[in-house]
Amino acid sequence: xxxxxxxxxxxxxxxxxxxxxxxxxxxxxxxxxxxxxxxxxxxxxxxxxxxxxxxxxxxxxxxxxxxxxxxxxxxxxxxxxxxxxxxxxxxxxxxxxxxxxxxxxxxxxxxxxxxxxxxxxxxxxxxxxxxxxxxxxxxxxxxxxxxxxxxxxxxxxxxxxxxxxxxxxxxxxxxxxxxxxxxxxxxxxxxxxxxx
Amino acid sequence: xxxxxxxxxxxxxxxxxxxxxxxxxxxxxxxxxxxxxxxxxxxxxxxxxxxxxxxxxxxxxxxxxxxxxxxxxxxxxxxxxxxxxxxxxxxxxxxxxxxxxxxxxxxxxxxxxxxxxxxxxxxxxxxxxxxxxxxxxxxxxxxxxxxxxxxxxxxxxxxxxxxxxxxxxxxxxxxxxxxxxxxxxxxxxxxxxxxxxxxxxxxxxxxxxxxxxxxxxxx
Numbered sequence: 043x044x045x046x047x048x049x050x051x052x053x054x055x056x057x058x059x060x061x062x063x064x065x066x067x068x069x070x071x072x073x074x075x076x077x078x079x080x081x082x083x084x085x086x087x088x089x090x091x092x093x094x095x096x097x098x099x100x101x102x103x104x105x106x107x108x109x110x111x112x113x114x115x116x117x118x119x120x121x122x123x124x125x126x127x128x129x130x131x132x133x134x135x136x137x138x139x140x141x142x143x144x145x146x147x148x149x150x151x152x153x154x155x156x157x158x159x160x161x162x163x164x165x166x167x168x169x170x171x172x173x174x175x176x177x178x179x180x181x182x183x184x185x186x187x188x189x190x191x192x193x194x195x196x197x198x199x200x201x202x203x204x205x206x207x208x209x210x211x212x213x214x215x216x217x218x219x220x221x222x223x224x225x226x227x228x229x230x231x232x233x234x235x236x237x238x
Numbered sequence: 239x240x241x242x243x244x245x246x247x248x249x250x251x252x253x254x255x256x257x258x259x260x261x262x263x264x265x266x267x268x269x270x271x272x273x274x275x276x277x278x279x280x281x282x283x284x285x286x287x288x289x290x291x292x293x294x295x296x297x298x299x300x301x302x303x304x305x306x307x308x309x310x311x312x313x314x315x316x317x318x319x320x321x322x323x324x325x326x327x328x329x330x331x332x333x334x335x336x337x338x339x340x341x342x343x344x345x346x347x348x349x350x351x352x353x354x355x356x357x358x359x360x361x362x363x364x365x366x367x368x369x370x371x372x373x374x375x376x377x378x379x380x381x382x383x384x385x386x387x388x389x390x391x392x393x394x395x396x397x398x399x400x401x402x403x404x405x406x407x408x409x410x411x412x413x414x415x416x417x418x419x420x421x422x423x424x425x426x427x428x429x430x431x432x433x434x435x436x437x438x439x440x441x442x443x444x445x446x447x448x449x450x451x452x453x454x455x456x457x
Contacts, residue, residue: 048329050308053267054444058332059314062323066345068244068281075278078269081262094284123276126359127405144246146290147305156262156272162305166282171392172247175440180254191442195246198387198424198447199360210386227257 081095082209086155087226089120093153094229095221097206098162108132111203124201125152128190131194132205135230138189139204140178140231142170143196150201161230171195181232212238240347240391242301243294247392247435263306271306271313278313282320283350286360287414292316293388314358321349351416356408362421364406368450370425374400375456378448380425386414395445396433397456402426404447411451423448 044222050058058212063069095114106113111130115121118139127180128150131139143149144167149157169177174193185191194202208226215238227233245251263269279289287367290310293301300311309427317323323345356362377397388410404424412420423442427448431439 048325048332050329052271052304052310052331053337054332055307055310055314055328056267056270056274057335058328059278059310059323061318061329061330061335063274063277063281063317066322068322070381073277074270074273075275077396078263081272082269086262111394119428125302126361144392145243145388146293151311158258158260160255160257161256163251164248165254167245168248168251169254171444172249172435173440174442176256181257187441191440192428193442193444195390195444195446197379197390197406200424200426200447203380225260233255 046047048087080157081151082095085122085151087153087224087229088221089155089230090117090150090153090226091221091224092118092154092217093120093203094205094224094235095217097205098212098220099217104205106204120128120152124148126199126201128153128201128203130203131192133207135207136189137192138168138178138185138231139192139194141194141196141202141204142167144168144171146198148196148201153203154229158226159197178232183228190192204229206231206235209237210236217227239294239386240289242296242298245392246390257410268306270334271309275309275313276299276313278317280381282316282322283348284316284320284416285353285355285413287386287408287410288319288351288416290314290410291414292319294386313381318378320351321346353413353416353418356419356421360404360408362407362419364421364423366423368403368423368425370423370450370453370455376425376427376453377456379452379454385410387411387412387452389448390446392434393427393429393446393448398427398428398429398433400425401428401445407449409449409451411449422435422451425453429452436439 083193097107107130111128147157223236228235256456292315296311333340380395406423409420409422412418428445431442
């Protein structure tokens, strides 16, 4: 097996690459910092949570979301890289959807931000298409045999987001209160939305 | 290519890690690696597909090391492929950043790929009608390539059902090697778990988006 020969520490490799590219005018520091800041502060699963809470409280919006995810998500102002075409998968008592990218780490950035470690882990990527019920059980989600499991492998430019089921006992909650129950994990399909 | 990145169905990776909440970047260099990955695509005159192909060519030991270190290796590889820098130049710059006064080699002569683009993003409209319709049974190709493909090994030579038409898009297999956008129709194809993993598989289905050249009709 081959490995690269220079054995550079990643922080040093990052600095070396960045200084070479800046020096040659191929990138600039402000753009680098802007990318980092955007994904640290502005784009994350709170966006997706707002989409889900809207769908739970507005049946017409839910209909648009399931028919054309990209357009309905853009209604709330969320779009951008890795969100050219977003398909929303509705979980029901009888059907559970879960999303993976076996080839790399494709993920719907505009609604969920950058993927967490577990989503990029070889164990998740390899096993989710082979024994999803076992993987979900390891995460703490036990699904009955009467629930169909549908795994979506993100292999094209289409990105997937799960619309989790609205938890029981949330009838009186506002849209903002509902959004607080919607986790990133539920929108990938490895958990259910939290009960209040 | 049949590389380390094609992980679907591979065994031996152990339990999944816990569902922890965490910041996007654990350390500052990870944020820099993320930005460099995206910006290197432009600096190298490459595209997203070429970046994914660079990622899958990262040597397996490095690939499995850490996610954003993998991005740095891939960025460097893509930039070296375009003659923007050399690995000797990166090593020399790293040495100087550590305080060495080692001489740096002259920058190479860039030879960036010149692939025409049909526009921003990857979605394209096609004049030719799609070959398959929802409900069609399709079989996946026995595709063997050392280039990039989005047909993972675990769904090769398998029979499934078209469940949706996805937007036509730039064909990653040719775009990654700068052979052209060659846009193709794309389909959501659903496979039963037993078709993929045999009669003792857990009951479930896998839906995966496959480009038209990967598929042939089952009659």
